[in-house]
Amino acid sequence: MPELPEVETIVRGLRPTLPGKTIERLRILHADVLRQPRREFSARLKGRTFESVDRRGKNIVAHLTEGVVLVVNLGMTGRLVWARDETPTTHPAVRFTVNAGPALVYDDVRRFGRLEAMNETEWALRDRDLGPEPLSSTFTAQRLHEDLSRSVSPIRSWLLDQRRVAGVGNIYANEALHLAGIHPQRSCKSMTEGEARKLHRALRRTLSSAVENRGTTLKDYRDASGNPGDNASRLRVYGRGEEPCLRCSTRVCRLVFGNRSAFYCPSCQPFGSGVTA
Ligand SMILES: [Zn+2]
Structure with missing residues (x-):
């Protein structure tokens, strides 16, 4: 599943x-990827010109003329790619024909992704519900510690909640917890200031090095040109159940909770680590 990197x-x-680029035509092949009626989606976007494109959490946020905002969440297997000859688009759901160059295609095998055309006010409301950007300067170790102290959730589940920290999913939550030496089931509230600082540093290191490596491709993820990322070989625990920990050689454990697999090293991430009385 595509995450921040x-x-x-x-x-x-x-x-x-x-x-x-101006959207001249839209072809909606699978309307179930739209968060709104297809007519409304098309009417809001047709004839508008892309002005900028940014990221917020796991969302691609494109601003167009006349205050239109196109928000794309890739879900599990979504791709937003230029439809060049060499680009693999196997399950196109929405095709945007633009005034110059190839079409922009939203492709999604499993169709858990969602697209929505909003106005600036609607987007501002959605944006407000998302947590801080972990690579921004407003995300500090102190703020993380304060936020953690208000929750009794297991830390791994808390990290996946987009209202707490935006953009972190299961891969990077597991990787950051390993780097910080924190067990995925530890309660947020039990986290010491020192552990919050370690986790803060680990999240930023894990995410920024994955950005440098152009993301993790396990199966479906491709960049806008259709190329896979290079980060998969750098993963330290995610998907490595039963393999030796790269730090201490203890076997990596896999544990399912919150309907998701957690991968951790029982030596590097002991359950009782750092719990203060
Ligand atoms: Zn270890």
Whole structure:
């Protein structure tokens, strides 16, 4: 599932090519990926010109003329790619024909992704519900510690909640917790100030190095040009159940809770680590 680094990579790929393009035609092949009626979606976007493209959490946020905002959440298997000859678009759901160059295609095998055309006010309300950006300067270790102290959730579940921190999903939550030496089931409230500081640093390191490596491709993720990312080989625990921990050689454990797999090293991430009385 694309998380912050994958979405950031797509956005960086679209930034030099998308602004200035005008949507001339839309072809909606699967309306179930739209969050609104297809007519409304088309009417809001047709004839508008892309002005900028950004990322917020796991969302691609494109601003168009006349205050229109196109928000794309890739779900599990979504891709937003230029339909060049060499680009694999196997399950196109929405095709945007623009005034110059190839079409922009939203492709999604499983169709858990969602697209919505909003106005600036509607987007501002949605944006407000999302937590801080973990790579921004407003996300500080102190703020993280304060936010954690108000929750009794297991830390891994808390990290996946987009209202708490925006953009973190299961891969990078597991990776950051391993780097910080924190067990995924530890309660947020039990986190010491020192642990929150370690987690803060680990989240930023994990996410920014994944951005540098252009994201993690396990199966479906592709950037805007259709290329896979290079980060999969750098994963330390995610998807490595039963394999030796890269730090201490203890076997990595897999545990399912909150309907998602957690991967951790029982030596590097003991359950009782740092719990204060
Ligand atoms: Zn270990």
